[in-house]
Amino acid sequence: MPQPPEKTQVILVTGAAGGIGAAIAELAIARGHRVMLTDVDEEAVRTRARTLGDRAAARALDIRSPADWSGAFDATRARFGAVDVLVNNAGVIHTGHARDLRPQQHRDIVEINLLGTITGVCTAVEHMTAQGHGHIVTVCSMTSFLPLPGYATYGGTKHALRAFHHSVAIEERDGPLDFTIVHPPSTRTGMLDREMADPTSAIAFAEKSYAPERIAEAVVDAVVTKPVEVVFPPFAGRFQRAVGAFPRLMRRVLPLVEAKGRRQRERLRSAQGIPAAKN
Numbered sequence: 340m341p342q343p344p345e346k347t348q349v350i351l352v353t354g355a356a357g358g359i360g361a362a363i364a365e366l367a368i369a370r371g372h373r374v375m376l377t378d379v380d381e382e383a384v385r386t387r388a389r390t391l392g393d394r395a396a397a398r399a400l401d402i403r404s405p406a407d408w409s410g411a412f413d414a415t416r417a418r419f420g421a422v423d424v425l426v427n428n429a430g431v432i433h434t435g436h437a438r439d440l441r442p443q444q445h446r447d448i449v450e451i452n453l454l455g456t457i458t459g460v461c462t463a464v465e466h467m468t469a470q471g472h473g474h475i476v477t478v479c480s481m482t483s484f485l486p487l488p489g490y491a492t493y494g495g496t497k498h499a500l501r502a503f504h505h506s507v508a509i510e511e512r513d514g515p516l517d518f519t520i521v522h523p524p525s526t527r528t529g530m531l532d533r534e535m536a537d538p539t540s541a542i543a544f545a546e547k548s549y550a551p552e553r554i555a556e557a558v559v560d561a562v563v564t565k566p567v568e569v570v571f572p573p574f575a576g577r578f579q580r581a582v583g584a585f586p587r588l589m590r591r592v593l594p595l596v597e598a599k600g601r602r603q604r605e606r607l608r609s610a611q612g613i614p615a616a617k618n
Contacts, residue, residue, distance in 0.1 A: 347371040348474075348562065349419040351411060353402055353459065354429030356383035358528035359478065362555035363426055368394050370559060375415040375422075378429070402429050402455030408462040421470060424562050425463040427456045428478040432530050434537035437491035445492045452496035453503075460507055467516055474517040476561060477504045478554075481522045481576060484583035488597060489539040508567075519561045521569040522576060523554045535604065542593070544607065545600035546575070 350367050354360035355376035364374045368391050376391075377400035378384035388397035396418045400411045415422045431451045433444040460475055467473025482490055483497035501520060508518035525534075525548040534540035549571070557571050570576025582588060 347373065348423035349373045349375070349415060349421050350424040350426060350562065351375045351377065351415050351422050352426045352428055353377050353400060355397075356380045356387055358530070359523065359526060359551045359554050359558075360426075360428040361387055362551040363428065363558050364388075364395065365391060366552070366555045366559045367562070368392065372559075372562070373419045375411065375418065377411050400429075402459055403450050405458055405462065408459055412462060412466045422463070422466060422473065424474045424476060425459065425467075426476045426478065426558060426562075427459050428558075429455065430478075430480075432490075432493050432533065434489060434533055434540045436489060436539050439539075440492065448492045448496055452493065453499050456500055457503060460504070464507065464511060464516065468511075468514055472515050474519065474562065474565060475504075476558060477518075477520045478558060479504070479520050479522050481524045481570065481579055483522060484580040486583070486586065486589055487542055488593065489537070489542060505568075517565045519566055519569065521554075521558050521561060521571070523557075523571055524549060524576070526551055526554055535607065538601070538604070541600040541604045542597045543600065544604040545596045 350372050352360050352364050352367075352374055355364045356378035360376070360378070364376050364387070367374050373394045374391070374396075376384050376388045376395060376397045379399065379401045381399035384399070385397040388395040396415075398411050398414045400407045402408070412422055429451065431447060433440055433448060456477065460477070463473060463475050467475070477500065479500050480497040482494040483501040485494065487494055504518065504520045511518070525543045525546065527548050527550055534543045554571065557569055561569055570580055582592070
C-alpha cells in the first residue's frame with residue numbers, strides 16, 4: 340500500500356468520468372489528496388465522485404469552453420480552497436485513415452485534444468500565477484513522438500500538444516509554476532474498445548496495452564516528484580521516442596509493426612468470440 344505524500348494537494352482532473360481520469364482521481368484520493376473530478380458528461384462524473392467520499396467533488400466541464408474552465412477553477416476553490424494541480428487528461432479519438440474521416444471528425448479531435456487543453460493551460464497559468472503556486476500536468480500520448488497510420492489527426496494533436504506544453508513551460512520558467520507532461524501507451528479504456536472495432540487502428544495492438552491504473556500511478560507519482568516529462572513504459576518509451584525522429588526509418592518499420600498489430604487484434608477478437616474480419 341503506497342504511503343500518502345508528505346503534502347496533500349487539491350487536484351483538478353479533466354475527463355474523470357471513466358478511464359485514465361477516473362483512475363487518477365481514485366488513486367489521488369487514496370493517497371490523501373482532494374480531487375475535483377470534471378467531465379463533459381455531468382451525470383457520469385457526479386456518479387463517479389459520489390463513490391470516492393468527501394475528498395471528491397464533481398463538476399461538468401466542456402474543455403472547449405473558456406467559461407466552463409473559469410467555472411471549474413472557481414468551484415474547486417470554493418470547495419477546497421485552491422487548485423494546486425491541474426491534470427489535463429480529457430481527449431477524444433475518431434478512428435480511421437485521414438482521407439476517410441469527415442471534416443467534423445478532424446475538427447472534433449483538434450478542438451478537444453489541442454484547443455481545449457490549450458484553453459485549460461492558459462486558464463491555469465492565470466489562476467495559479469495569481470495564487471503564487473501551481474503544477475500543470477498534461478496527459479499526452481506516445482503518439483506525440485510517432486507518426487502512425489490510422490492516427491494522423493489524433494497524433495497530430497498530440498505532437499502539437501507536446502510542443503505547446505514545453506513552450507509554455509519555458510515561457511513561464513521564471514514564474515511559480517511547475518510543468519509535467521506524461522505520455523501513456525495503448526491503454527485499456529473505451530478508446531481501445533473503439534480501436535478494436537476498426538481495422539485501421541490495428542497498430543494499437545502491436546505492443547502490450549496497460550490498465551488505466553498503471554497510468555494513474557505514473558501521473559499521481561508525478562504530482563509529487565514533478566518530472567519534466569514521463570514516457571511509459573520507461574525503456575520502451577525512450578526507444579520509441581528516439582525512433583520517431585527518423586521518418587524514413589518509420590516508413591520501413593511501421594508496415595511490419597502494423598502487421599503484428601493486425602495479428603494480435605484478430606487473436607484478441609477471437610478470444611472475445613468476435614468473428615474474424617473478412618479480407
